[in-house]
Amino acid sequence: MTAKAPIFIAYFHPLKVEYSDTTIITLLKQGSEKVFETVFKDHFKNLHAYAYTFLKDDELAEEVVQNVFCRIWEKRDQLKPEGSVKAYLYRSVHNESLNYLKHQKVKASFRVYYADEMENASNLSSEKVMVNELEKHIHQAINELPQQCRIIFQLSRFEHLKYQQIADQMGLSIKTIENQMGKALKLMRVKLAEFLTIMLFLLISR
Structure with a gap:
């Protein structure tokens, strides 16, 4: 079982002992919990201010x-x-910070998309139920990747970035991006296989 991170408080006085990066x-x-707390105490305030800018x-x-x-x-x-x-x-x-903002943007995109879907199906209660069910499982499938x-x-489907742009942004090879997208699509197909009938019905009924 992975050891839990030591409990720490946001603000401390700087420690007197200084260590080199290699030693830390x-x-x-x-x-070393002492060194972990040292790093936290020395950097928390400035890191908090940095995260706040985003x-x-x-x-x-x-x-x-x-x-x-x-x-x-946890991964020391x-x-x-x-x-x-x-x-x-x-x-x-x-x-x-960027991952949090991207996640919020994706959630907002889903809300807009499915708000439109629900409006178009406002007079079809059975379709509303299916859209809600599908939305829930798509969210779940993406979150489980x-x-x-x-x-x-998310960068490919919701930010509409090309594979090379994603590779540059994440510092990965384009081959890795292609493999990861293939893996994502395969997992999504498996997780949503039982809802294929619902998706076909929604497409045909439009």
Whole structure:
């Protein structure tokens, strides 16, 4: 079972002992709660302010930073002993903030799309039920995709980005993007197979 991240509070006085980036990462990989708290105390305030520039909400910014630190602790054995800890933290908060905003944008797109669907079917109560059911399962199918797979699918289908643009944005090869999209489409087909009849009915009834 993965050890839970140590409980921490948002604001502390800076610690007197300073470690090199290599030492910090080495000690984190060894499970040092003291070093983990040191990093949190030293960087939380500025990271919170950085997240706020994206999210414009104090609580959301705090949640994003907390999530980043929790993930670092949970996956500390995967940390690499080279590079700047500060740069890694800012990059992680940047990505976490953008992923949150993209998720909200996708949710908004679904609301608009299905609001139109519901309006067009306003006089057909049975169709309303089917649209609601389909919407629920599409949401669920997308949310159950692996994280990288889900982000690539959303960027392609809802942001309308080309594979090369997605590859450049995520720092991945275009082959990886193609493979992940193929995987996403295959998983979506499997998860929504039982609703094929409903989707066909909705298309034919238009």
